[in-house]
Amino acid sequence: MAEVSYIKASRVFSGNPPVRAVDELSLDVADGEFLVLVGPSGSGKSTALRMLAGLEDVDEGAINIGGKDVTNVPPKGRDIAMVFQSYALYPHMTVAENMGFALKLRGVNKAEIKEKVAEAAKMLDLTKYLDRKPKALSGGQRQRVAMGRAIVREPSVFLMDEPLSNLDAKLRVETRANIAALQQRLGTTTIYVTHDQVEAMTMGHRVAVLKDGLLQQCDTPRALYDRPANAFVAGFIGSPAMNLKTVPLTSEGAKLDGIVVPLSRSALDAASSEQLAEVTFGIRPEALALVPSGDEGMEMTVELVEELGADALVHGAVKIGDSSERFVVRVDGRTPPSLGQNVKVVVRDATEIHLFHPESGARLEA
Amino acid sequence: MRRFLDRYWYAYAMVLPVVVVIAVLVLYPLAQGVYFTFTNINEANIANPVLDRPATFDVVGFKNYLNVLSGDQSYGAFWGTLVRTLIWTFSCVFFHYTIGLGLALLLNRQVRGRTLYRVLLILPWAVPGFISAFAWKYMFNAQYGIINQFLRSIGLPDPVWLGQSNWALVAVIIVNVWLGVPFQMVALLGGLQSIPGDLYEAAEVDGATPWQRFVHVTLPGLRSVSSTVILLGIIWTFNMFPVIYLIADKNPNTRILVTYAFERFFSGASRDYAVASTYGVLILSLLLVFASVYRRALRKQGEVW
Amino acid sequence: MTLDATSLQVVKASDARLKRTDRSRLASFGLHATLIIASFIAVFPVFWVLVTSFKPDARAVETTPKLVNESSLDNYSRILAGDKGGFLTWFGNSVLIALLTTIIAVFLAATTGYAVSRFRFPGKRGLMMSFLVVQMFPFAVLIVPLYNVLLTLGLQGNSFGLVLVYCTTAVPFCTYMLKGYFDTIPMDIDEAGRVDGLSPFGVFWRLVLPLARPGLAVTAFYAFLTAWGEVAFASAFLSAADESKTLAVGLQVFVQQNRTEWGHLAAASILVSIPAVIVFYLVQRFLVTGLASGAVKG
Numbered sequence: 001m002a003e004v005s006y007i008k009a010s011r012v013f014s015g016n017p018p019v020r021a022v023d024e025l026s027l028d029v030a031d032g033e034f035l036v037l038v039g040p041s042g043s044g045k046s047t048a049l050r051m052l053a054g055l056e057d058v059d060e061g062a063i064n065i066g067g068k069d070v071t072n073v074p075p076k077g078r079d080i081a082m083v084f085q086s087y088a089l090y091p092h093m094t095v096a097e098n099m100g101f102a103l104k105l106r107g108v109n110k111a112e113i114k115e116k117v118a119e120a121a122k123m124l125d126l127t128k129y130l131d132r133k134p135k136a137l138s139g140g141q142r143q144r145v146a147m148g149r150a151i152v153r154e155p156s157v158f159l160m161d162e163p164l165s166n167l168d169a170k171l172r173v174e175t176r177a178n179i180a181a182l183q184q185r186l187g188t189t190t191i192y193v194t195h196d197q198v199e200a201m202t203m204g205h206r207v208a209v210l211k212d213g214l215l216q217q218c219d220t221p222r223a224l225y226d227r228p229a230n231a232f233v234a235g236f237i238g239s240p241a242m243n244l245k246t247v248p249l250t251s252e253g254a255k256l257d258g259i260v261v262p263l264s265r266s267a268l269d270a271a272s273s274e275q276l277a278e279v280t281f282g283i284r285p286e287a288l289a290l291v292p293s294g295d296e297g298m299e300m301t302v303e304l305v306e307e308l309g310a311d312a313l314v315h316g317a318v319k320i321g322d323s324s325e326r327f328v329v330r331v332d333g334r335t336p337p338s339l340g341q342n343v344k345v346v347v348r349d350a351t352e353i354h355l356f357h358p359e360s361g362a363r364l365e366a
Numbered sequence: 367m368r369r370f371l372d373r374y375w376y377a378y379a380m381v382l383p384v385v386v387v388i389a390v391l392v393l394y395p396l397a398q399g400v401y402f403t404f405t406n407i408n409e410a411n412i413a414n415p416v417l418d419r420p421a422t423f424d425v426v427g428f429k430n431y432l433n434v435l436s437g438d439q440s441y442g443a444f445w446g447t448l449v450r451t452l453i454w455t456f457s458c459v460f461f462h463y464t465i466g467l468g469l470a471l472l473l474n475r476q477v478r479g480r481t482l483y484r485v486l487l488i489l490p491w492a493v494p495g496f497i498s499a500f501a502w503k504y505m506f507n508a509q510y511g512i513i514n515q516f517l518r519s520i521g522l523p524d525p526v527w528l529g530q531s532n533w534a535l536v537a538v539i540i541v542n543v544w545l546g547v548p549f550q551m552v553a554l555l556g557g558l559q560s561i562p563g564d565l566y567e568a569a570e571v572d573g574a575t576p577w578q579r580f581v582h583v584t585l586p587g588l589r590s591v592s593s594t595v596i597l598l599g600i601i602w603t604f605n606m607f608p609v610i611y612l613i614a615d616k617n618p619n620t621r622i623l624v625t626y627a628f629e630r631f632f633s634g635a636s637r638d639y640a641v642a643s644t645y646g647v648l649i650l651s652l653l654l655v656f657a658s659v660y661r662r663a664l665r666k667q668g669e670v671w
Numbered sequence: 672m673t674l675d676a677t678s679l680q681v682v683k684a685s686d687a688r689l690k691r692t693d694r695s696r697l698a699s700f701g702l703h704a705t706l707i708i709a710s711f712i713a714v715f716p717v718f719w720v721l722v723t724s725f726k727p728d729a730r731a732v733e734t735t736p737k738l739v740n741e742s743s744l745d746n747y748s749r750i751l752a753g754d755k756g757g758f759l760t761w762f763g764n765s766v767l768i769a770l771l772t773t774i775i776a777v778f779l780a781a782t783t784g785y786a787v788s789r790f791r792f793p794g795k796r797g798l799m800m801s802f803l804v805v806q807m808f809p810f811a812v813l814i815v816p817l818y819n820v821l822l823t824l825g826l827q828g829n830s831f832g833l834v835l836v837y838c839t840t841a842v843p844f845c846t847y848m849l850k851g852y853f854d855t856i857p858m859d860i861d862e863a864g865r866v867d868g869l870s871p872f873g874v875f876w877r878l879v880l881p882l883a884r885p886g887l888a889v890t891a892f893y894a895f896l897t898a899w900g901e902v903a904f905a906s907a908f909l910s911a912a913d914e915s916k917t918l919a920v921g922l923q924v925f926v927q928q929n930r931t932e933w934g935h936l937a938a939a940s941i942l943v944s945i946p947a948v949i950v951f952y953l954v955q956r957f958l959v960t961g962l963a964s965g966a967v968k969g
Contacts, residue, residue, distance in 0.1 A: 055862050057373075076868035088859035092881045102867035149867075159866075376871040377790035380782040381798060384842060387779065390824075391839045392805055395816035402815075412815065415822060465709075472706055485955055486710035492892075492951030493717055494900030496919055497940045500926070501716040504723065504933060510732045512719055544712070556959045598806075598844075605809045608902065624809045628903075631812050639815050646812040653807035 002066030002079075002156040002189055004029040004052065009061035009071075011047050011213075021047045023213040024061065032187045034180070035218075036204030038194055040236070044213035046161055049193045053082050053159050066156055076105075081150035082159040085166065087142050089134040089149075096121075096130040099148045120148045123182070140171050147179070151186070158183070158190040164199065176203060197237050201225070209233050227354075231361035234282045234354055240313055240328050243288070246358050247281045247320055254281045254355075257298045257319045261347050267355045270364040274357065279364065282354035285313060285330040289348040290337065297344030300327060305336045312336040318345065402643040403430050409637040423640075430644040441641060442626040444648075451604065451622040454539060458606075459599045461543040463592070466550030471584075473551070474558040484555075491548035499612035502541045503528070506613070534619045538610050545609065546602075550595055557591030558584070593664055601653055623649050717944070724937035731933035746938035758939065760914050761921040764830065765899060766946065768917060771834045772898035773891050776841040780890055781883070783842070784849030785875050789861065799850075802843035810840065811903045821908060828910040836904050841894040848893070852886030852961060853879060888954040889961030895950050918943050 004027075011022040022044040029035045037045040050056035052063055054075035062071045070078050081102070089098050099120060100113040108116075121127045124144040134142055143163060150158055163179070164172045180203050183190050194200055200207045201221040208218035209232075217229040228234035234242045247254045249271055253263040261281070263271075271279055291297050300316035303326075312333045317324045329345055337343050347353065355364040405423045413421035437445045473484055490498065505511050506527040514524035527537040561584065569579045607624045614620040616629055627645035630638045723731050725742035733740070750758050787795055810817075817836060818827060826832030856879060864874040880887070902919045909915050916924075922939055954961075 050862075053862075053866055055865065074870075075862075075865040076870070080866060082863065082866045084859045084863060086857060086859045088857065088863035090860065090863070090878060090882075105868040105873075149863075153867075374790070374792045377786045377792040380786035380875075384779045384783045384846070385798070387835060387842070388801070388805065388839060390820060391817065391835055392810075395810075395813040395820055396808060398816035398819070399813045415819075469706075469709055472702055475702070477702060477706065481956075483706045483710055484959075485952075487706075487713050488951070488955060488958065489717065489948075490713050492896070492947050493944050494896065494919070494947055496900050496902060496922070497720070497944050498716065500936060500940055501720045504937070505716060505719060507732075510734050510736060512736055515734070515736060544716070548713070552958050559959065601803075601806050605807070607809065607811070627809055627812050631814070639812075642812040646809050650804075650808045654804065657803065657807070 003031045003033075003064075004066075004157055004189060004191065005064045006048070006052075007062045007064065009048075009051060009058050009063050011044070011051055011056055012059045020213050022051065022210075025210075025213075025215055026061075027208060027215065027218060029189060029191065031189055034183050034190045034192065034203060034205045036192045036194060036200040036207045037210060038197055038200035038207055038236075039210035039216075041195060042212070043210040045193045045195075045210050047213075048210065049159055049161055049191055052078075052157070052191060053080055054078050079156045080159055081153045081155040081157075083146045083150050083161065083163040085162040087134075087146040087163075087166075089142060089145055091134055094131050094133055095126060095137070095145050095148075098134065098145055099152045102149070102153045116152050116154075117148075120151045123151070124148045139167055140175065143167060143175060147182070151182075154188075156189065158188050158192075160190065160192045162194055163192075164194070165196075172199075179203065198239060201237065207237075209236060211236075227363070228282075229363055231280050231282065231356040234356065238284060240285050240330075242282045242284050242354070243327050244280055244282045244356075245320060245325050245327075246278050248278050249276060254279060254353075256281075259296060259298055259346070261353065262350055263353065263355065264350075264365065267353075267365040271355065274364075276358065278358050280356040280358050280361065282356060283347060284352060285328040287348050287352035288327070288329040288345055290314070290329060290331055291344045291346050293342065293344055295344055295346070297346040298327075300329075300343050300345045302337050302339055302341045302343060305339065307333060307336065309333055314343070316343070316345075399643045400647055402640050403647050404428070405640055406430075407639045409639075412639065426640075430640050431648075434641065434644050434648065442621070442623075442630070442645070444623075447621055447623055447626055448652075450535070450620075451624075454535065454542075454622050455600055455603045457539055458542045458546060458603045459596060461539075462546040462550045462599055462603075463596060465543065465547050467554050467588075469547070469551045470554040470558055471580075473555055488548040488552060490544055491552075495545070495608050496612055498541070498545060499609055502537075502544075503613050506537050528614055528617070530617065530619060532619055534614050534617050538613055538620050541613060542603065542606060542609050546599065550599065553591055553595045554588060557588045560591075561587035593660075597657065597660055600656070604653060605649065720937045720940050723933060724941045726934045726937075728932045728934040731937065746934050747942070750935060750939050750942065756921050756925055757913055757916075758918075758921070758942070761916050761918045762942070764909075764915060765918040765943075768830050768834055768837070768905075769895050769898040769946075771831070772837040772841065773894045775834060776838045776845055776894035776897075777887055777890050779838060780842050780845035780849050780894075781880065781887065782875070784846045785853055785879060787846070788850045788853035789858070799847075802846055805839070805843045814904070814907045817904075818907065827908065828915075830909065830915070833905060833908045834898070836908060837894075837898040837901065841897040845890040845893060848961070849883065849886050849890055852883050856882050885957035885961040887961075888957040892950055892954045892958070896947060899947055 006025045006027040008024045008026055009022065010020060010024050013019040013021055025044075025048055027035075037048055039045045047056055051058050052065075054070070054073060054077075058071045062069055064070065065078055065080070090101065093101065096114075096117050099117045103113045103116065117130070118127070121130055124147060126141065126144055126148055129137060129141060129145075134145065137145065143166070146163065150160075160179075164175055167175060176199060192203060201224075204221060206218060206220055207224055209216040209224065211232050217224060217233045219227075224233060224237050228237060228242075231244055235244050245256075247256055249255070249268075250260055251268075252260055253268070254261045298318045300314075300318045302314055302316045304315040306313040306315070310333050311330050314329045314331055314337060316327060316329070318327050319325075327345065331337075356362060357364060404425055404427060406426045406429075407421075407423040411421065411423040413419065433441045434444050437443055469487060473480060473487070477483065493501075505513050508514060508524070508526040508529070511527070513527070517524045525531070525533045527533050565583050565587070566579055569583050574582060604622075605624050607622075607628055610620050610622065610625050611628060616625075616633070621629075623645055627642045627649070630645065631642035722738055722742075724746055725744065726740050727743075727745070730740040753759065783798075786792070787799060821827040821829075821832040821836075824832070826835065860878055860882070861874045864878045865871075869877060900919055902923050905917045905920045906923070909917065909920065913921075922936075922943065925939065926936060
């Protein structure tokens, strides 16, 4: 078990211009922590993980595992185990051989390998399949073998590269919980890469959001959700995504269609100190509410209603200035408005308003 | 430099043996061969280490190339031979490819006994070349060959296949087609199997007839295999000498560039290494030009290898 | 397959359901007829040599050939007894040379193919291009310079020298083929192996080679055939002594000296073909997958 740190680590792919796939990433992961790297495709999250694994060069900066600089250490010297998206099970070996391979390479004696494999197989409910080849297993079973292969080694760090993306939706949710519980039990430092923010939020102790090779924010799921550091994180975390609109600013607050949403003093100060006439205004669908048509609020024409059971998501167009902007509102699933209906939308809770710089996207107010 | 070696040393370690073998046994002799083309080297004036005789050949500049390219009969009538080489190459590759593709298409279907058919059809590839040559030479024999026996029995004329006429060229082309079809068939069969089945289903749902599916799904799906095997086929056929040499011997009607190089090399007491090498270099240049044109044509259509 | 008029006719009225995979009887007949004719043409020359190999020399040249004509195993027994040259010695030489060529060529092609498939390194493109160019030159006209090289290396007249020469002809194509095959093995497997504690060579040896068996089989087949049937190099680079000849060389001499002994020639040919056909039979089930990936990715 060990802590992991990226120290201004970069991976630069040669080309014209060179691509900085991971750009000066600095990140400290505590011993036993479950850290999730999340971001859209091309954000450099997998590259960052592979740099830690030693499968990708570290062109600048350094990486430490357990306080030891491993920047130039080959994968086998890093005491890590990795679960691949494709699982990368060795097709010519049985499940037991797959799981025991790393130990065999280290020269562990056969009896001990057998014992450890049996133990891991029991934990993962794979005992029945130990003599099978990967080809004869279902997707979920293969995924568990890949996990087992990592567990058997008792490494100081687990690396997981989108290990659930080849499973169907139901199995994915189940396995998600299993992995989190397993990590809890083993207490091994884990770095987990995913593009799915739900996975990130539900599994990670902390979540690091990357975009274009740059770390955007690294914090607990709650903090990411409540105080996103910039407009990108705000839009990326949470489903459905936060409503993010550029709106004009008045002395009291942000001007939307028909209403002026009052803003906190600190936010207004921050905006005026930068002399902004407009801000990026963000509000989550659940912080909006529909009110009776007589009341004050933004006029919205309902274009789509997604019924989710407990909730419903109402999509509609709201006029801001000259353009029509799309908003999503989360409402009670039993009383959704109908299509084409004109409704009034209000901000339910002014403390849930997020303001960002319209150009840089950085969060306004401290 | 340290970093360079650090990063690449295992790649270089893995290719090193091949590079050494190729450099010593291919590039060095090739360079020497190219040098020979500017000399009048032959069996009489070459250094002979066994007899401890020093070399006495002279450098003659471009004389060999001029002699060969003049098309002179005594230097193998280069241009006529080139035309025959092209006929030989293109007819062989054409039949290799079309027959190979046809059989591959048949074998790619659900046919009872598919494995057996496949084994039988690949068999010509497995038989050593000189044995096949011998078999065909025997079958082509004008008097006791089974082929003429068969032609006579169904009332067709029975030519003297391997005599001094163009029938000899036809005969060696037939043999080479027989030899080369299995390779193309196997490669194309693999190519067919790599075309995803849902492409055919999509085309069928779009209302494509079997012929349209062949033209718009099968052929494009085979493009990359086809371009590779056709290029290889052309290179191999261009330089295919054992078949011709073993079946038709030194028949001028089957003479192609490479067999003539051989004739010069092996025939008589004064083995003419200089002219043989000159032919070798000319063959290499022709194929290089062809390959680069071929590549450019493919690249223009968006296919690069 | 399509529903044309003929296919509808053969379906009984009571069972008008047509499975998609059904083929009309006519199409089926055409398909099998074509395959049978093609197979016949493919096999016939070999079959005819087999038939001839049992006939006495005089019967083999009759103008109206028959399948059986005083056939016996005499030709075989005389050849194997050594009446027509040291057949068994030649056979041994050929087996040795072909096996050595196969092992060395496959090994060289595998390491090179793997490096080219997995690593990006300066000079890679040049290497691949040179493999293509190497196949364009009629190397037999380089026998003289090659002879000098082998003499300098002390390998002239030695089967190992000949094996190396064969490797240079087999390796370029084999490398292409194996590179293509290695390309189909996911990189993840290599990486999993690296993480599990293998060196780059370990990955190659313990993971990639076992997984590339079909590709290796085809490569071995190709290399074996290259060496097994070759005449020109073998006659130039092996010592002229009868006991060091390969089968191909020995038979060549035999043909030149005994132009009329068709029966014996046929028997000898069959004997020569047997090992090649055995090797072929062992690898044939891999041929399609092994060769295809090589050619597809060429």
